[in-house]
Amino acid sequence: MHYEFFEGFMPRISEVTNRSLPLWEQTNYQIKRDRTALHSLGYVYSGEGVLEYAGTSRLLVPGELFQLWPGHPMRVVSSREKPLAFYSYLFRYRVANWEQGTLSSEESSGPLPLKLGSAGGRKQEVEAEFRKTYEFWSAKESGYDWHVKLQLLNTLRLLQSLETSRDTDSSGKQAVQRAIERMKADFAQPLTRSDLAEAAAVSPGYFSSLFKAHTGISPIPYLNKIRIDYAKQLLRDTSVPVKEIAEQCGFEDSFYFSRLFHLDTGMSPRDYRNSI
Known part of the structure; x- marks a missing residue:
């Protein structure tokens, strides 16, 4: 779907x-x-x-x-x-x-x-x-x-x-689910498309089209959404600095993290923390 x-x-x-x-x-x-x-x-x-x-x-x-x-x-x-x-x-x-x-x-x-x-x-x-x-x-x-x-x-x-x-392609669904489980377990790590394809046990070239066919979204944006959702939890429940939260969520560049966060929520991480 x-x-x-x-x-x-x-x-x-x-x-x-x-x-x-x-x-x-x-x-x-x-x-x-x-x-x-x-x-x-x-x-x-x-x-x-x-x-x-x-x-x-x-x-x-x-x-x-x-x-x-x-x-x-x-x-x-x-x-x-x-x-x-x-x-x-x-x-x-x-x-x-x-x-x-x-x-x-x-x-x-x-x-x-x-x-x-x-x-x-x-x-x-x-x-x-x-x-x-x-x-x-x-x-x-x-x-x-x-x-x-x-x-x-x-x-x-x-x-x-x-x-x-x-859907008779049960193997495809299982492959995508394996990749999602890897995302959820290791989102704090610098995962690449090849890493996720390896978890799914398919080739990197086939993985992207397979993943989008089953989820409606490409794999890296899906991974980043998981990361951003975890960042929201940390902003809400802790006083950890934003730069450290970015690192804990798998973003090496805190500015890139802030840009993605703003795209998702319409506000900066600091503003989000102060709004809840």
Whole structure:
């Protein structure tokens, strides 16, 4: 899962729908759009149908997950004998980025970085998440927008776990985890990409692409994030001078440490210490 992407994910939900027989009876068993305008994340819980989208076609059956995004022609055709039924989130989203204490964001028209397919043996769990969201939306109780947003995040976490279980490259995940364990154990040491690749038992050239594919971030920035997080703890809980904290966290250059710290928090290490 692209954790860095979802860390800045800011959805604005427009509607949560339950498309079923009453809709198909009114639309002659099809929905057609010349150009989609919103993102959609859906789950089929019964019936059969066909989704035609952006020049591709796929069968929709119980347990199938799908997503759509703005700017493409779309048509959904339901079976008359087994009317299609699915829940879906309709939303827009921005991706936020904090840099030196300043927040910037950009609205996205592209898909979420998810590998969607069948829910497999976890159909009941996935359906329960979508159904619960639809019930929150329909009830219109106090704070329902907030609850629905939380449900979307919970759903994305669940879909990530499905993606992980479908991923056949278990050796790749294990290699990345070995590198992360080395980072956590030896972050105070001057680790290089080659050191981490050795821990992962893969070549340095392959390691960087493998690590980013599984974490969404390159290995050295990941290592530095671990170091900065430990530095925050030392600033909060001790009176150790900043230069010594930099050294204890694996930074030979305290100025470089301060620059990275400022990029992460928007303030200097000393200001951070005085703010908590």
